[in-house]
Amino acid sequence: MDKYVATVGLLLAPVDGKYTCTRSSEKGMMIVLILTLTVSMCSLSCKKDSPPEPPGTKPGKRDYMWTVDTISYPGSFQTTMRDIWGSAPNNVYIVGHNDQPGPGTMFRYDGTRWRTTGFHAAEGGRIAGPVSLSAIYGTGPSDIYAVGQRFQTNPNPPPNFLDSSLIIHFDGSQWSEVQLPRRGRQLVGITATSSLTLWAGGTYGSLYRYAGSSWRFYQTDTLFWFSEFDADQNDHFALAYTPSPLIQSPSRYFLLRWIEPVWEIVDSFSVSPGYVARFGNVDLSNIGGALYSAGDGVFKKNSSSWLKVLDSWPYPIYGLDGTRAEQVFAVGESASIYHFNGVDWNKYQQFFRDGVYCSAVWCTEEEVFVVGTDGNRTFVYHGK
Numbered sequence: 305m306d307k308y309v310a311t312v313g314l315l316l317a318p319v320d321g322k323y324t325c326t327r328s329s330e331k332g333m334m335i336v337l338i339l340t341l342t343v344s345m346c347s348l349s350c351k352k353d354s355p356p357e358p359p360g361t362k363p364g365k366r367d368y369m370w371t372v373d374t375i376s377y378p379g380s381f382q383t384t385m386r387d388i389w390g391s392a393p394n395n396v397y398i399v400g401h402n403d404q405p406g407p408g409t410m411f412r413y414d415g416t417r418w419r420t421t422g423f424h425a426a427e428g429g430r431i432a433g434p435v436s437l438s439a440i441y442g443t444g445p446s447d448i449y450a451v452g453q454r455f456q457t458n459p460n461p462p463p464n465f466l467d468s469s470l471i472i473h474f475d476g477s478q479w480s481e482v483q484l485p486r487r488g489r490q491l492v493g494i495t496a497t498s499s500l501t502l503w504a505g506g507t508y509g510s511l512y513r514y515a516g517s518s519w520r521f522y523q524t525d526t527l528f529w530f531s532e533f534d535a536d537q538n539d540h541f542a543l544a545y546t547p548s549p550l551i552q553s554p555s556r557y558f559l560l561r562w563i564e565p566v567w568e569i570v571d572s573f574s575v576s577p578g579y580v581a582r583f584g585n586v587d588l589s590n591i592g593g594a595l596y597s598a599g600d601g602v603f604k605k606n607s608s609s610w611l612k613v614l615d616s617w618p619y620p621i622y623g624l625d626g627t628r629a630e631q632v633f634a635v636g637e638s639a640s641i642y643h644f645n646g647v648d649w650n651k652y653q654q655f656f657r658d659g660v661y662c663s664a665v666w667c668t669e670e671e672v673f674v675v676g677t678d679g680n681r682t683f684v685y686h687g688k
Contacts, residue, residue: 362630366643368671370686380403382680385398385399396673397413405433407427423479440494448473449504454469455467469510488509501540503533505533506530506531509524532587535595544558556572556573584596584610598634619638624665625664626644662685
């Protein structure tokens with residue numbers, strides 16, 4: 305299905321030395337020759353043993369060979385994946401929504417093809433009921449979490465249906481549901497902000513924290529709808545918003561910082577005609593030790609302020625990932641895929657398509673996966 309082409313280049317540097325000596329004894333000639341050869345060998349040895357060029361100074365790879373996989377679950381009208389995470393290019397997961405209540409909400413790429421993971425009871429797994437997934441994050445191939453919601457009938461409508469928080473975990477052999485201390489509403493994002501701390505949050509103030517042994521529910525203002533979490537070298541941050549009173553569209557965006565035991569507001573801006581974004585309000589990502597945010601472009605945290613490093617107008621950015629400052633990907637509306645290689649931003653124009661939005665990206669130094677949807681099908685853009 306996919307074609308892989310590897311090009312190996314060898315650069316050889318010849319050394320040509322000439323040694324001459326006149327009016328000298330044979331012994332003198334030998335001494336000169338030995339000293340010259342010693343110096344030459346030392347020079348070659350020093351060059352061979354010199355430290356390699358720091359990886360941070362090398363521009364990120366840009367000349368990818370791209371393929372596009374179309375993913376749809378058999379018999380479904382909608383297969384819309386939203387998030388992506390991988391431990392290696394042959395172990396990549398995508399999660400999202402399917403109009404069938406459970407199956408077709410998670411797929412895994414094994415290096416050859418995409419298949420459903422079979423986590424749901426309808427596919428032989430352990431997770432039952434009508435569920436939908438929003439985000440996925442792992443610390444390794446045997447420690448992966450996915451979050452979303454479970455639907456249930458409301459005994460006192462309206463509304464006719466309610467959703468509750470869902471967290472599932474993969475231990476390397478099977479997916480199982482995490483037993484939460486208290487049920488919140490739909491979860492939208494999950495990220496580890498340190499080696500021992502994971503945050504999962506979502507609508508109506510739903511917020512959970514895992515600190516090495518168990519999940520804890522945090523009581524927060526239900527007006528805060530959490531969407532993303534990440535950290536820089538000093539602090540843990542979250543993105544949140546408050547919905548408009550009559551509709552569930554955002555009215556104000558917030559940047560929060562964790563100051564034990566609460567999330568404190570660092571900055572915010574209102575959604576109004578002509579507003580100017582003060583930071584990226586959709587995604588957070590630590591890349592090479594620096595914190596980036598996405599929304600109306602790409603922003604990079606600089607001390608206490610945010611510097612806009614990519615203006616993507618009129619197409620917002622929804623997802624970020626990278627391995628270092630010279631290898632950063634940003635994806636968004638109309639199948640916009642941008643790459644920063646440490647020198648400049650490049651947009652892959654061949655993928656531009658109205659009606660397709662790319663919501664997430666995951667990459668290594670050599671490969672990149674971008675997940676997008678047209679509202680019915682899912683597309684995975686794979687560069688390597």
